[in-house]
Amino acid sequence: MVEAEEIWVEKYRPQKLSEIVGQQEIVSRLQAFVTKKTLPHLLFAGPAGTGKTTAALCIVRELFDEGWRQNLLELNASDERGIDTIRTKVKDYARTKPIRDVPYKIILLDESDALTSDAQHALRRTMEMFAHSTRFILDCNFSSRIIEPIQSRCAIFRFRRLSAKEIEHMLKRIAHGEKLTLTPDAIKAIIYVSDGDMRRAINVLQTAAALEKKVDEKSIYDVNAIAKPEEVRRMLELAVAGKFDDARNKLHELLIDKGLAGEDVLEQVHREIFNLKLPERTKVELVDKLGEFSFRLVQGANERIQLEAMLAHFGLIKPKS
Amino acid sequence: MSELWVEKYQPRKLREIVGQSKAIQDITSWAEGWKKGKPTKPAILLYGAAGTGKSVAAAALAHEFGWDLIEMNASDKRTLSEIKRVAGAAASAGTLFAGAGGRRLIVLDEADTIHGTADRGGYRALKELLEETRNPLVLIANDQYAIPWDLRMVCVLVNFRRLTVDIAIKELQRICRAEGITAEPLALKVIAETAKGDLRSAINDLQTFTLGKKRLTVKDLVLYRRDREVNVFDFLKQLLSVSSAKDARTLLWALDLPPNDALAWIDENIPRMVTDPTDLANVYDAISRADIFLGRARRGQAYGLWGYASDLMSAGVATSRGEHLKWSKFRPPSHIRRFARTRANRAVRDAVARKVAKRCHTSARVARKDILPCLGVVFKHDKKTAAAITSQLEFTDAESSFLKAMG
Ligand SMILES: Nc1ncnc2c1ncn2[C@@H]1O[C@H](COP(=O)(O)OP(=O)(O)OP(=O)(O)O)[C@@H](O)[C@H]1O
Ligand SMILES: [Mg+2]
Numbered sequence: 001m002v003e004a005e006e007i008w009v010e011k012y013r014p015q016k017l018s019e020i021v022g023q024q025e026i027v028s029r030l031q032a033f034v035t036k037k038t039l040p041h042l043l044f045a046g047p048a049g050t051g052k053t054t055a056a057l058c059i060v061r062e063l064f065d066e067g068w069r070q071n072l073l074e075l076n077a078s079d080e081r082g083i084d085t086i087r088t089k090v091k092d093y094a095r096t097k098p099i100r101d102v103p104y105k106i107i108l109l110d111e112s113d114a115l116t117s118d119a120q121h122a123l124r125r126t127m128e129m130f131a132h133s134t135r136f137i138l139d140c141n142f143s144s145r146i147i148e149p150i151q152s153r154c155a156i157f158r159f160r161r162l163s164a165k166e167i168e169h170m171l172k173r174i175a176h177g178e179k180l181t182l183t184p185d186a187i188k189a190i191i192y193v194s195d196g197d198m199r200r201a202i203n204v205l206q207t208a209a210a211l212e213k214k215v216d217e218k219s220i221y222d223v224n225a226i227a228k229p230e231e232v233r234r235m236l237e238l239a240v241a242g243k244f245d246d247a248r249n250k251l252h253e254l255l256i257d258k259g260l261a262g263e264d265v266l267e268q269v270h271r272e273i274f275n276l277k278l279p280e281r282t283k284v285e286l287v288d289k290l291g292e293f294s295f296r297l298v299q300g301a302n303e304r305i306q307l308e309a310m311l312a313h314f315g316l317i318k319p320k321s
Numbered sequence: 322m323s324e325l326w327v328e329k330y331q332p333r334k335l336r337e338i339v340g341q342s343k344a345i346q347d348i349t350s351w352a353e354g355w356k357k358g359k360p361t362k363p364a365i366l367l368y369g370a371a372g373t374g375k376s377v378a379a380a381a382l383a384h385e386f387g388w389d390l391i392e393m394n395a396s397d398k399r400t401l402s403e404i405k406r407v408a409g410a411a412a413s414a415g416t417l418f419a420g421a422g423g424r425r426l427i428v429l430d431e432a433d434t435i436h437g438t439a440d441r442g443g444y445r446a447l448k449e450l451l452e453e454t455r456n457p458l459v460l461i462a463n464d465q466y467a468i469p470w471d472l473r474m475v476c477v478l479v480n481f482r483r484l485t486v487d488i489a490i491k492e493l494q495r496i497c498r499a500e501g502i503t504a505e506p507l508a509l510k511v512i513a514e515t516a517k518g519d520l521r522s523a524i525n526d527l528q529t530f531t532l533g534k535k536r537l538t539v540k541d542l543v544l545y546r547r548d549r550e551v552n553v554f555d556f557l558k559q560l561l562s563v564s565s566a567k568d569a570r571t572l573l574w575a576l577d578l579p580p581n582d583a584l585a586w587i588d589e590n591i592p593r594m595v596t597d598p599t600d601l602a603n604v605y606d607a608i609s610r611a612d613i614f615l616g617r618a619r620r621g622q623a624y625g626l627w628g629y630a631s632d633l634m635s636a637g638v639a640t641s642r643g644e645h646l647k648w649s650k651f652r653p654p655s656h657i658r659r660f661a662r663t664r665a666n667r668a669v670r671d672a673v674a675r676k677v678a679k680r681c682h683t684s685a686r687v688a689r690k691d692i693l694p695c696l697g698v699v700f701k702h703d704k705k706t707a708a709a710i711t712s713q714l715e716f717t718d719a720e721s722s723f724l725k726a727m728g
Contacts, residue, residue: 029529029532032532032533033529033532035533036532036533038324038528038532040325040525040528040529045577086396087396087397087398091396117434118395118434121395121431121434122395122396122434123396124394124395124396124431125376125394125395125396125430125431126396128376129396131325131328132328142577142578142579143577144577144578144579144582145579148370148371148463148519149371149372149463151371151522152371152372152519152521152522152525153521153522153525154525155525155526155529158577160575161574263625267625267628270628270629270632274566274567274570275567280564280565280566280636280640281640281641283566283636283640284566284607284632284633284636284637284640284641287566287629287632287633287636287637288610288629288633288637290629291610291614291626291628291629291630291632291633294625294626294629295614295617295621295623295626298617298621298623298625298626299621
């Protein structure tokens with residue numbers, strides 16, 4: 001009856017805590033909550049795509065079995081979440097009895113650091129007064145944006161960016177499930193572009209696999225409009241070596257032939273700087289310059305000209321002798 | 322088994338509330354006063370940090386004096402009409418159940434967050450309520466100065482302090498005994514210290530860390546410090562020792578602070594420890610460039626620029642701070658400390674300015690800038706005129722000493 005799930009981030013979203021990749025200490029403590037059927041209010045903090053919402057959904061599913069949907073209220077960033085929503089929708093839900101044979105319902109507030117401080121205050125007593133029937137799970141990027149009284153009411157868990165190994169593990173799981181051929185180079189490329197964000201990694205893989213079942217490095221970079229890190233590095237090395245013309249040719253290749261956006265090239269340059277053999281101070285000076293060019297792009301300047309100017313600055317550096 | 326310990330071990334009586342003896346004493350004598358009729362200060366304001374016993378004290382008070390409790394908090398709409406509707410009737414009538422002699426306790430929790438637009442008129446309603454009331458009223462707040470001064474003036478002010486580590490440990494021990502848990506003393510100390518005087522979070526942490534166990538050891542808590550703390554101190558320490566730009570920038574990634582807060586911490590602490598003037602200038606270049614990018618990001622909603630700001634404040638500072646460091650203690654950004662310290666003073670100043678403004682038919686801002694300095698001189702040198710003005714404008718003691726100190 002259920003429609004086949006076509007979006008991989010959903011299709012491969014872990015259904016049980018034990019399926020979550022990485023975040024081991026957190027997962028094992030959450031598992032203790034589930035086995036004991038005891039749940040405090042929870043605050044999950046950490047960067048995007050590191051498993052916060054997944055962990056929350058796993059908890060609900062494991063605690064409530066089939067009854068999980070009726071006992072969960074999910075409020076996403078897209079919903080209106082000012083003080084009125086907290087005072088009406090959230091409070092009304094919190095005060096009703098749980099359905100079926102479960103001890104309490106769960107309210108999941110995604111991106112709760114986007115709640116205004118007034119809305120957060122409106123949540124405090126609700127968390128206490130209806131704790132016998134409702135538990136809260138709050139997701140956020142920075143816990144420091146959550147007011148102290150709410151932190152006081154929660155057990156806090158900090159999620160970390162996923163390591164290369166962990167991302168690789170997940171990619172292989174999907175490749176197996178989808179019968180893909182995934183070359184080691186492709187895995188490396190996905191790790192590079194995803195930057196510890198599992199959601200991004202999976203999306204990149206699905207995009208590349210949409211064209212062909214065999215996914216290699218080239219398809220990753222092509223489909224995602226990203227330059228190979230070597231190409232970017234090569235371009236920078238040419239510039240540093242004083243070969244401005246060659247460096248500029250490389251740039252045009254990226255911008256015009258490959259059709260990459262100036263912003264994206266800049267972002268990649270930004271990352272590559274730290275891998276160049278340059279004095280540490282120089283790297284920072286370059287980052288500062290880059291930021292300047294990036295700002296000009298934001299303001300609507302011509303990306304080709306700005307990036308060429310950036311390359312000229314690389315030519316001023318004396319390579320480490 | 323699904324019960325939260327903060328509820329299970331919640332004090333039901335005033336004397337069960339730990340570490341707040343002065344506060345409890347003040348609350349009790351104020352409440353005793355109500356037995357004899359309406360006191361000059363019909364309301365009491367309980368203020369202090371989260372998890373120190375304020376809400377619990379209000380509930381225990383009602384229970385002990387046999388008063389019905391009516392609570393309004395930030396989850397309720399608190400407009401003028403709403404407050405009057407809920408508390409208004411209660412404020413003047415006796416209770417149905419306790420007979421004519423009985424009273425109702427009206428508790429306005431989270432009184433410092435009465436919302437500007439959604440709760441329009443909330444504070445005005447409260448003031449009127451205080452004048453009319455025949456029932457005791459409790460206001461609760463984290464920040465006493467967020468409550469309008471004229472409302473605060475008619476309240477007995479009671480401070481709930483952050484609990485000391487020793488008291489928190491005792492309370493944790495009590496719970497451990499009741500739950501049959503053996504805990505290493507050091508483990509309880511770690512939890513108590515991390516809570517920073519917030520007993521609720523200490524109890525919550527104790528419960529989550531002992532879940533399914535009968536023993537708690539320090540080992541169970543290895544990741545905890547890192548988990549709970551923002552650990553900005555560790556970050557700063559490492560920023561003063563890393564040498565590669567790449568390492569410095571990854572340090573910042575692990576820190577759970579938005580970039581503008583991180584910059585404030587860096588700005589407060591790192592320059593103090595740099596001795597060489599050239600290094601110092603370079604460090605400040607990095608900080609100031611970071612600041613510029615943050616400003617641009619904010620103004621243009623271009624959060625892609627955050628990355629550059631982050632690198633400059635981390636890698637930029639690390640690569641320019643030099644090797645000649647003079648170590649001293651890390652501390653929170655001074656504008657935060659100062660703000661807290663001068664807050665009381667500013668509240669008094671604003672109260673004075675408002676009274677003067679009303680009298681002189683001008684705005685509080687003009688009163689503050691143009692009239693207060695003049696009054697300051699008068700209060701310092703001319704006692705007689707000062708006394709006359711004081712009685713005319715009904716300055717409190719705090720207010721007239723503020724003026725005197727100003728001159
Ligand atoms: N002084 C105290 N003595 C005993 N228990 C306390 C004390 N302070 C806090 N607790 C514990 O913490 C829980 C929360 O306390 P309470 O609701 O009074 O906090 P609060 O001061 O109102 O905090 P907030 O500002 O966050 O509302 C209580 O149920 C109790 O378990
Ligand atoms: Mg409270």
